[in-house]
Each structure stands twice: as structure tokens, then as C-alpha cells.
Amino acid sequence: MIENSIKSKIGNGINFTSIYTDKFKSNYLSFYFIRPLDREDVTLNALLPMVLSRGNQVNNDFIAIERELELLYGASYDYDVYKSGEKQIIKFSIEWADSKYINETLVDDKVMEIFFNIIFNPLLNNGCFKEDYVEQEKINLQRKISSKINDKRSYAISRCIEEMCKTERFGIYSLGYVEDLGEINSEKLTNHYKKLISETPFEIIYVGNEKKLDIIKYIPKHITDRQFTINIPREVIREKSQYRNHIVERMQVNQGKLVLGLLTGIPYEDELFKALTVGNVILGGSPNSKLFREVREKYSLAYYANSILFKHKSIIIIDSGVDFRNMQRALNLTNDQIKKLKEADFTDNELNLAKKEIITSLRAIVDSNHSIASHELDNILTNKSESIDVKINKINAVKKEEVVEAFNRVNLDTIYVLTREGEDDVDVND
Amino acid sequence: MLTIKNERINEEIYVETLNNGLKVYYYPKTGFTKKYAVFSTGNGSCDNKFKIEGKDESITLPDGIAHFLEHKLFEDPEKDFFEKFSGLGADVNAFTSFNQTSYLFSTTENFIECLLELVNLVMEPFFTDENVEKEKGIIAQEIQMYQDSPNWKVFFNLLDGLYVKHPIKIDIAGSIDSISKIDKDNLYLAYKLFYNPESMVLVLVGDIDFQNVINELNTEFAKYNTERLKGIKIYENEPTIINKKRIEEKMSTSLPIFNIGIKDVNVGITGKEAVKKDIISNLILEILFSRSSEFYQELYTEGLIDDQFGAYYTGKTDYGHSIISGTSENPDEVYERIVKLFKNPDKYLTEDGFERIKKKQIGQFLIGLNSVEYIAHAFTDLYFQDFLLIDYIDLYDEINFKMIKDRFDEHFNIDRLCLSLIVPE
Numbered sequence: 001m002i003e004n005s006i007k008s009k010i011g012n013g014i015n016f017t018s019i020y021t022d023k024f025k026s027n028y029l030s031f032y033f034i035r036p037l038d039r040e041d042v043t044l045n046a047l048l049p050m051v052l053s054r055g056n057q058v059n060n061d062f063i064a065i066e067r068e069l070e071l072l073y074g075a076s077y078d079y080d081v082y083k084s085g086e087k088q089i090i091k092f093s094i095e096w097a098d099s100k101y102i103n104e105t106l107v108d109d110k111v112m113e114i115f116f117n118i119i120f121n122p123l124l125n126n127g128c129f130k131e132d133y134v135e136q137e138k139i140n141l142q143r144k145i146s147s148k149i150n151d152k153r154s155y156a157i158s159r160c161i162e163e164m165c166k167t168e169r170f171g172i173y174s175l176g177y178v179e180d181l182g183e184i185n186s187e188k189l190t191n192h193y194k195k196l197i198s199e200t201p202f203e204i205i206y207v208g209n210e211k212k213l214d215i216i217k218y219i220p221k222h223i224t225d226r227q228f229t230i231n232i233p234r235e236v237i238r239e240k241s242q243y244r245n246h247i248v249e250r251m252q253v254n255q256g257k258l259v260l261g262l263l264t265g266i267p268y269e270d271e272l273f274k275a276l277t278v279g280n281v282i283l284g285g286s287p288n289s290k291l292f293r294e295v296r297e298k299y300s301l302a303y304y305a306n307s308i309l310f311k312h313k314s315i316i317i318i319d320s321g322v323d324f325r326n327m328q329r330a331l332n333l334t335n336d337q338i339k340k341l342k343e344a345d346f347t348d349n350e351l352n353l354a355k356k357e358i359i360t361s362l363r364a365i366v367d368s369n370h371s372i373a374s375h376e377l378d379n380i381l382t383n384k385s386e387s388i389d390v391k392i393n394k395i396n397a398v399k400k401e402e403v404v405e406a407f408n409r410v411n412l413d414t415i416y417v418l419t420r421e422g423e424d425d426v427d428v429n430d
Numbered sequence: 431m432l433t434i435k436n437e438r439i440n441e442e443i444y445v446e447t448l449n450n451g452l453k454v455y456y457y458p459k460t461g462f463t464k465k466y467a468v469f470s471t472g473n474g475s476c477d478n479k480f481k482i483e484g485k486d487e488s489i490t491l492p493d494g495i496a497h498f499l500e501h502k503l504f505e506d507p508e509k510d511f512f513e514k515f516s517g518l519g520a521d522v523n524a525f526t527s528f529n530q531t532s533y534l535f536s537t538t539e540n541f542i543e544c545l546l547e548l549v550n551l552v553m554e555p556f557f558t559d560e561n562v563e564k565e566k567g568i569i570a571q572e573i574q575m576y577q578d579s580p581n582w583k584v585f586f587n588l589l590d591g592l593y594v595k596h597p598i599k600i601d602i603a604g605s606i607d608s609i610s611k612i613d614k615d616n617l618y619l620a621y622k623l624f625y626n627p628e629s630m631v632l633v634l635v636g637d638i639d640f641q642n643v644i645n646e647l648n649t650e651f652a653k654y655n656t657e658r659l660k661g662i663k664i665y666e667n668e669p670t671i672i673n674k675k676r677i678e679e680k681m682s683t684s685l686p687i688f689n690i691g692i693k694d695v696n697v698g699i700t701g702k703e704a705v706k707k708d709i710i711s712n713l714i715l716e717i718l719f720s721r722s723s724e725f726y727q728e729l730y731t732e733g734l735i736d737d738q739f740g741a742y743y744t745g746k747t748d749y750g751h752s753i754i755s756g757t758s759e760n761p762d763e764v765y766e767r768i769v770k771l772f773k774n775p776d777k778y779l780t781e782d783g784f785e786r787i788k789k790k791q792i793g794q795f796l797i798g799l800n801s802v803e804y805i806a807h808a809f810t811d812l813y814f815q816d817f818l819l820i821d822y823i824d825l826y827d828e829i830n831f832k833m834i835k836d837r838f839d840e841h842f843n844i845d846r847l848c849l850s851l852i853v854p855e
Contacts, residue, residue, distance in 0.1 A: 025797060025799050063723075073796075098796075143685055146684035149684050150580050152578045153575075287516075292512075297568075300564050301571070353517060
């Protein structure tokens with residue numbers, strides 16, 4: 001069973017949260033660098049874990065790291081760089097089988113050593129990261145950034161966000177920019193790394209059944225003893241736009257993409273935010289939603305029509321994949337559904353179904369060690385210590401009037417259309 | 431009720447056959463709040479030609495009909511299934527693959543009610559001219575969405591290169607042209623062929639009162655007409671040679687994307703031997719191509735591949751193939767290096783690598799058992815190959831390095847190698 005999380009501060013700006021449970025056959029440890037999303041640093045931050053994963057003082061290359069991990073029954077190491085609101089998160093994680101099932105002792109210690117060596121004991125040449133590792137990973141990062149075009153759905157969403165938040169941090173692409181790679185070299189990246197480990201808030205989260213993990217002994221003393229950490233600003237929430245963005249992009253595609261960006265102006269600290277969450281699900285967060293029923297089921301215009309609420313930035317993104325000739329109809333229908341939320345044109349049943357939908361996913365969090373960790377991190381990032389039960393109660397308490405009130409603060413800000421040459425554009429006037 | 435235990439991993443399963451012949455498996459996960467059910471038929475997009483028992487002529491169904499059926503079973507004259515399940519606190523979904531169609535839900539409450547709704551969803555088709563027509567627009571957009579996915583295209587182009595006649599080369603959803611031939615009559619016909627409880631399986635995972643579930647299911651199933659057609663699937667004779675050596679297509683992508691396939695000719699086996707062949711093939715591919723291999727390290731350092739590079743084997747009774755995939759600025763060079771490796775594998779295919787990868791796969795299998803979804807899907811998949819998931823881990827004890835070498839010699843043959851490429855416009 002899940003016990004409460006136990007938190008301890010193991011250094012200045014270094015927090016360790018343990019969630020003990022015997023439900024899983026594995027241990028999961030994740031380590032997060034929390035940085036402000038910043039145009040200057042974003043590319044360096046994205047590159048850093050790629051270079052660190054190449055090798056360290058103990059295991060010089062990834063083949064050595066990987067082989068050690070395999071011998072520990074496939075302990076799986078991973079890293080990720082993403083944005084959470086206007087924060088850039090560099091995440092390192094490792095998952096390994098519970099020693100109970102594999103007849104091996106000391107597995108935990110060995111895994112910890114390999115993991116923390118990747119983060120804190122990089123391979124250095126004359127005080128700098130190995131040059132060819134940096135140069136190769138620069139190319140790999142450049143490819144990663146350019147490959148965002150391959151998946152048209154996520155490309156369209158990220159383009160809409162980029163245009164919508166052009167002058168804000170949230171518009172920054174989480175993996176950085178090709179044009180910034182040129183001036184990065186081993187020395188610059190090494191200096192950046194040193195700065196990062198000296199001033200960045202770290203969160204470490206463990207989910208599993210091992211109560212004797214002594215994390216602190218794997219973190220260098222000069223880091224646990226550091227005096228200063230940077231402050232991570234809270235996201236700026238915009239309420240209303242001056243003018244509406246309308247972006248049309250043309251590419252050789254078979255299906256058009258229609259993406260709408262909406263400002264809500266309701267921060268997650270606001271009591272009304274829960275109502276906004278429920279309203280978003282009524283609009284387009286499930287197969288019972290208005291968008292699914294109208295755009296897909298009733299008019300057969302799309303295979304998917306969804307609405308996502310970005311909690312930390314308080315914006316809603318609606319996206320659908322539509323045949324070019326139906327683009328205008330899909331846009332009008334989507335606008336009609338938003339209007340229905342504003343005008344209280346939804347039933348108690350729709351309200352209850354949306355609440356159930358949210359509650360079901362909240363309840364399921366405890367069945368996955370990865371979800372438990374991300375839920376915990378989200379609480380940390382939003383300065384809340386709300387338990388899942390409290391969240392469920394708050395969702396249940398949302399009233400119809402509150403949803404209507406919340407949606408009356410919602411404003412369409414950006415319309416992004418991905419289409420092909422020769423197709424008409426859509427009329428965006430109300 | 432039958433119980434099957436595996437002490438080593440501390441897991442057990444229960445089996446019961448219902449009055450209508452349907453087999454129900456229960457895999458307990460105590461302490462989990464989520465409960466998961468998957469109701470499947472072993473018919474998918476590859477099942478398109480049949481001879482019906484008692485009739486002379488054979489029938490060919492339009493491409494994509496299994497997937498169309500999957501969409502249409504959600505239709506009901508009185509209720510909206512999505513609403514029903516959400517009201518019960520559950521998420522319902524379905525998918526169609528080459529050999530299987532599955533309907534599933536996950537819930538944290540009202541498990542029995544949800545399960546009976548799932549049975550109702552699958553057992554009571556309701557097709558009208560109107561609702562069939564309406565679905566064509568939705569599925570057409572689903573097909574178009576996949577047409578814009580380079581990973582999907584490179585994969586299906588590869589299957590087209592590897593197979594001469596086998597229906598695996600046909601897109602699961604069919605084409606806009608083939609779905610235009612679907613109507614309520616051929617849907618009912620396909621339904622009667624595909625959805626016979628005796629050849630289906632229901633898998634339940636979570637913390638569930640199984641005996642009670644069985645009683646409820648027997649009562650529920652008694653309500654439905656289970657009169658079905660008995661169809662004998664017609665297999666085309668697939669030659670051992672491949673269809674094309676190389677396929678290239680242009681799309682709007684950033685870099686060339688490649689799939690290199692090897693056709694398996696050791697087909698026709700089932701059960702334990704087939705699953706073992708599957709494990710051995712995947713062990714070989716990991717020894718040769720995973721991040722811990724010399725080959726990966728060499729190509730990565732030369733900038734020929736990036737961390738998208740990987741390989742896997744998949745197969746069923748009547749087909750099988752390995753796929754090595756990735757992105758590269760110079761995919762032809764990657765291809766050449768793989769050919770070279772296959773001609774001279776000794777440096778890479780080592781016993782040491784075998785022992786490491788074996789440990790890794792055992793550990794990762796254990797980690798997989800954390801997930802009710804993984805269990806249910808892996809269970810169903812293996813069930814249709816006549817094997818029980820609970821025995822899976824023990825197969826590793828029976829595999830030795832000689833088997834790895836023998837299988838390498840048999841399967842990794844450069845005459846059956848195909849390169850599929852998507853290149854930027």
C-alpha cells in the first residue's frame with residue numbers, strides 16, 4: 001500500500017521525497033533540475049543531459065554504462081528535457097527491478113553509483129567535457145529539433161503555442177534552437193554545467209519499497225553545502241489579447257490541422273481553476289465532450305478533436321485533423337462549442353461525466369510509479385501539498401455556474417492552420 | 431476454476447470457461463485501484479478471405495473491415511457507450527491490429543457493471559445504412575492522418591516490400607476506396623465470422639472478485655444470440671522470397687527515415703516453440719543493435735545513427751519479420767554496414783552479450799508486471815499464440831547460446847532483406 005510521502009531537505013535547494021509502496025516490482029528514482037525557461041539557456045540545457053549520458057569518469061562511454069545496467073537486470077536509465085509551464089525541466093531517471101525477485105544483493109547501491117556518476121561525475125578533458133562528445137551531441141540535438149516537423153499533429157500544436165506566446169517564455173521551444181548551437185562548445189557547456197549544479201534547485205523523488213536508500217552519500221559535498229540557489233519565477237498569466245493571431249502554414253500534407261489557442265486568465269491558485277478544468281473536459285477532454293460529439297460523431301469531420309488545458313500557463317489548446325475542404329465548418333463548429341460553455345448550454349449529465357473522467361484519472365495515479373512521481377513533482381512545482389483525495393473532493397464540488405463563470409473569462413487568441421498549396425484559407429471573423 | 435501459479439515471480443492466474451465456451455482469465459494484482467478488462471477476438475485486418483462451412487464459394491471481405499467493425503460496435507440504438515462508461519467512472523476503448531481486435535476498459539469502480547456493458551457492446555451489433563455511411567467520413571480522416579505520418583508510411587512500405595501476397599501488407603484501416611465498399615450487410619457477415627465466443631478471450635487484471643464475475647457473465651451472455659457462421663480462413667501461399675529489395679518515398683520530413691526488414695521463413699509453428707523463437711530473435715536483435723552493442727557505438731560515433739535507432743522481431747503463425755529502424759543522413763551506408771554485419775557477425779554476436787541481454791530482458795519483463803495494461807495486452811497477445819504469460823519468464827532458462835547462433839544462421843539472411851526509405855522532399 002502507498003504510504004505518505006516523506007520529505008527531507010538534503011542540501012540548499014535539494015529536496016528528497018520518498019514514497020514507499022510494495023505494489024511494484026521495481027524501484028523508480030527521478031532527479032529533476034528546475035530551471036526558468038529562458039531563450040539564452042534553453043539550448044544549453046537541452047544539450048547537457050545528452051552529453052552527460054555519453055560517459056563519466058567511471059564509465060567512459062555509454063556502452064560501458066549500458067552494459068553495467070544490463071548486468072543489473074536491465075536497470076533502465078533515461079533522461080528527458082521538457083517544459084512545465086515556463087520552467088524547463090531536465091529530468092534524469094532510473095528504474096530497476098526489486099532485488100527480491102532477482103536474487104541479487106547490492107543492486108541498489110550499484111544502481112545509485114551508476115546513476116549519480118552520470119549526473120555529478122562527468123568525463124572531463126583539461127577541465128572540460130570531451131570535445132567530440134559535445135560536437136556529436138550538438139548534431140544529434142540539431143536533428144532532434146528539426147524532426148519536430150515529422151509529426152504533423154504535435155508540430156501544429158507547438159507552432160500554435162509558439163505564435164500565441166511569441167513574446168513570452170512559454171513560446172520558447174523546450175529543446176532549443178538550431179541557430180544557437182553554432183556558438184556552443186565544450187568550454188561553454190562545461191561552464192554552464194558548473195553554474196547549473198551550483199545554483200539550480202534539485203528535486204529527487206523515489207517510489208518503491210527500499211527504505212534504506214542513502215541518497216545523500218552520492219551527491220558531492222560541495223553541492224549539498226552550496227549557499228545560493230536561484231529563484232524560479234511563477235508563470236505570467238495573460239488575460240486578454242490585443243488582437244487575434246491568424247497563422248496559415250502550407251506544406252505537402254494529406255490532412256489539414258486546425259489548432260486554436262485560448263487564453264483563460266485563470267491561474268491554478270484561483271478557486272475557479274478547478275471549474276475551468278471541468279469545463280475543458282466538457283468541451284473537448286473525452287469522447288463525451290462537445291467537440292468529439294459534434295465535430296467527429298455528428299458531422300464526421302475529424303478523427304480527433306481535442307482540447308487540452310495547460311495548467312501552469314492557463315491556456316487551452318484545441319486541435320483537430322480535418323479535410324481541407326471542411327476546415328471552415330470545423331472552425332465554426334468549434335467556436336459554437338466554446339460559446340455553449342459560456343452560455344451554460346450543457347447538461348448536468350455532461351458536467352457529471354466530465355467530473356468522473358477527471359476523478360478516474362486522478363485515482364489511477366497510484367497504480368503507476370511514474371505517475372506517482374510526476375504527481376509529486378507537480379505538487380512541488382505548484383507549491384501545493386494537496387493529496388489526491390482532496391483534489392477529488394474539489395472536483396466533485398464544482399458547480400455549473402462556476403464552469404460558466406470560468407469560461408466567460410476564456411478568449412480565443414490564436415488560430416493556426418496547417419494546409420497545403422492551393423487550398424483556401426478559412427475566414428476567422430466571428 | 432483452474433489456478434496456475436508461478437512461485438518465482440510470486441504471481442498466479444485463474445481460468446474459467448463460460449457456458450457459451452468463452453475462456454476468461456483473471457490475473458490478480460492486489461492493492462491496485464485500477465481494474466482492467468480486455469475482450470478480444472483473434473481476427474484482425476489480415477483475416478479477409480474465408481470459406482464458410484456448408485457453402486461452396488469463398489468470400490473476400492473489403493480491406494479494413496475488421497477495423498470498421500471495431501468502430502461500429504460502439505453503435506447502439508438506445509445508448510451512447512462512451513457516456514455509459516464515463517458515468518460508471520471508466521474509460522472504454524478499442525483497437526484493431528493485424529491479427530486481433532480488442533475492446534477494453536479500465537476503471538477504479540463499478541467493475542461488474544462496466545464488464546457487462548463491455549459484453550453488451552461486443553455482443554449486440556447495430557448497423558444501419560446511415561450509421562455506416564457516417565463512419566466513413568471519420569475513418570477517412572483517420573486514414574489521412576496516418577498518410578501524413580512518415581513512421582507509419584515507412585513501416586507499411588516495408589511490409590509491402592517483404593511480402594508478396596500476405597494481407598499484412600494491407601493498411602489496417604484499409605483505403606478510402608476499400609472502405610467505400612463496406613455496408614451493413616458485409617459488416618454483419620464479418621461480425622458473424624469474427625465474433626464467436628468460443629474463439630474469443632476475456633482477460634481481467636486487478637483486484638477482482640472472480641467467482642462473482644463468472645456468475646454474472648454466465649447470466650449476461652445467456653441474453654445474446656450467439657449463432658455464428660463457421661468460417662475457415664483461406665491462407666494465400668506466401669513465397670519465401672521478398673517482393674521488393676528497396677522502396678523509397680518522399681515526404682515532408684527533416685531527415686531520411688529507414689526501416690530495414692528481414693523476412694522470416696521459419697513459419698507455421700505455434701505455442702511454446704513459436705514464443706521461444708520470438709524471444710530468441712529479439713535477444714539477437716538486442717545483442718546486435720541495442721545501445722550496449724559495439725555496432726551501435728560504432729555507427730553512433732560516426733554520426734550515422736542517433737538514439738532513434740532500434741530493432742525488434744515480431745511474428746505470428748503465418749508470418750514473421752525483424753525490423754531495424756532509425757533516422758540517418760546516410761541510410762544506404764547504414765544498410766551496407768548491416769549487410770556486412772550479417773555476413774560476419776562473430777565480433778558482435780557474443781556469448782557475453784547474450785548473458786547480459788538475457789538479464790536485461792528478464793528485469794524488464796518484471797518491471798512490465800507493474801502495469802495492469804501491459805499484463806492484459808501481453809497476456810492476450812500470447813494467448814492467441816497458445817501460450818500463457820505466466821510461463822513466459824521461465825522460457826529464458828531454456829535458451830542457450832547455441833540456439834542464438836542457429837537462429838541467427840536461419841533468419842538473418844541478406845537475400846531476404848528489404849530497405850524502406852522515406853526521404854525529405
